[in-house]
Amino acid sequence: MNAEIKTQVISGKLAAEALLSEVKATTSELAKSGVQPGLAVVIVGNDPASQVYVSSKGKKAEECGFLSIKHELPEDAAEKDLLDLIASLNRDDSIHGILVQIPLPAHIDAGKVIQSISPQKDVDGFHFTNVGKLGTGMLETAFVPCTPAGSMRLIEQIHGKDLSGLTAVVVGRSNIVGKPMASLLLAANATVIIAHSRTKNLEAMCQQADILVAAVGRPKMIRADFLKPGATVIDVGINRVAAGPDEKSKLVGDVDFDGAIDRAGAITPVPGGVGPMTIAMLMSNTLRAASLAAALKIRTY
Ligand SMILES: Nc1nc2c(c(=O)[nH]1)N[C@@H](CN(C=O)c1ccc(C(=O)N[C@@H](CCC(=O)O)C(=O)O)cc1)CN2
Numbered sequence: 001m002n003a004e005i006k007t008q009v010i011s012g013k014l015a016a017e018a019l020l021s022e023v024k025a026t027t028s029e030l031a032k033s034g035v036q037p038g039l040a041v042v043i044v045g046n047d048p049a050s051q052v053y054v055s056s057k058g059k060k061a062e063e064c065g066f067l068s069i070k071h072e073l074p075e076d077a078a079e080k081d082l083l084d085l086i087a088s089l090n091r092d093d094s095i096h097g098i099l100v101q102i103p104l105p106a107h108i109d110a111g112k113v114i115q116s117i118s119p120q121k122d123v124d125g126f127h128f129t130n131v132g133k134l135g136t137g138m139l140e141t142a143f144v145p146c147t148p149a150g151s152m153r154l155i156e157q158i159h160g161k162d163l164s165g166l167t168a169v170v171v172g173r174s175n176i177v178g179k180p181m182a183s184l185l186l187a188a189n190a191t192v193i194i195a196h197s198r199t200k201n202l203e204a205m206c207q208q209a210d211i212l213v214a215a216v217g218r219p220k221m222i223r224a225d226f227l228k229p230g231a232t233v234i235d236v237g238i239n240r241v242a243a244g245p246d247e248k249s250k251l252v253g254d255v256d257f258d259g260a261i262d263r264a265g266a267i268t269p270v271p272g273g274v275g276p277m278t279i280a281m282l283m284s285n286t287l288r289a290a291s292l293a294a295a296l297k298i299r300t301y
Pocket residue numbers: 053099100101102103124146147238251270271272273274275276277278279
């Protein structure tokens with residue numbers, strides 16, 4: 001153990017609870033004007049992990065005081081049926097947020113489905129309109145994808161909102177996490193490097209990071225020696241691995257937590273780090289969608 005570094009384990013569980021309390025309080029306020037946020041979650045097929053996440057989203061939405069609707073389609077559902085469902089949810093005034101759980105079965109074009117969601121109800125922040133707003137820094141009206149938005153809140157706990165002078169390295173370039181994460185860090189004035197599977201000398205790249213975000217989907221790929229001493233490490237990875245011959249599988253991140261804890265200044269655990277923030281941010285985005293919709297209606301009359 002490095003005696004000079006006292007590492008802070010960043011609890012996403014606590015941060016998510018705090019955010020959810022805020023969402024509940026604001027939802028009660030909104031109820032006084034007759035507005036109840038409505039979230040529709042759509043799942044296609046029987047992927048066990050997706051079933052768990054969707055049920056958790058539904059429960060949290062109810063706890064927040066939202067109208068919570070779940071639509072389940074079979075694994076072999078036609079793409080047109082899904083598109084028709086989304087079209088009807090787009091028209092439904094009681095629904096402010098629409099989320100289609102990912103991954104979708106291979107015969108469905110996920111891109112087409114996502115782009116069919118009204119940008120004003122796209123609480124996942126995956127629609128081109130919201131991607132464009134985030135990329136151009138229009139954060140006031142953008143819906144930001146929940147995992148990067150939640151990660152950013154955790155980073156703010158350590159560094160505040162202004163990351164001027166800090167170097168952030170994002171490992172992973174997915175549309176859902178890596179790219180939006182980089183945009184958020186850039187909007188907060190960090191100097192941002194995006195590393196990925198084709199990056200040469202990843203280790204040296206990571207060692208420059210005051211803030212390292214790991215979103216590669218490879219268990220324990222980021223080792224302690226990749227870290228600058230004192231770095232803030234945000235582990236987005238959720239990898240299920242075999243624990244031992246007779247034991248149940250367990251969840252591990254993209255970072256070797258046991259090694260990194262001796263070198264990082266602050267680090268998120270897996271589970272209990274970024275994961276819980278993803279669902280809390282979804283509630284926050286849905287509340288915002290409902291508030292924006294209500295404000296627009298007031299302005300129209
Ligand atoms: N439409 C979307 N699909 C998917 C998203 C998303 O943001 N929108 N993200 C992921 C899955 N996901 C939410 O949908 C998600 C993943 C993990 C967690 C979480 O809380 N994980 C826990 C561990 C849970 C466990 O024991 O399995 C943790 O890390 O502590 C929440 C949400 C892909 N699909």
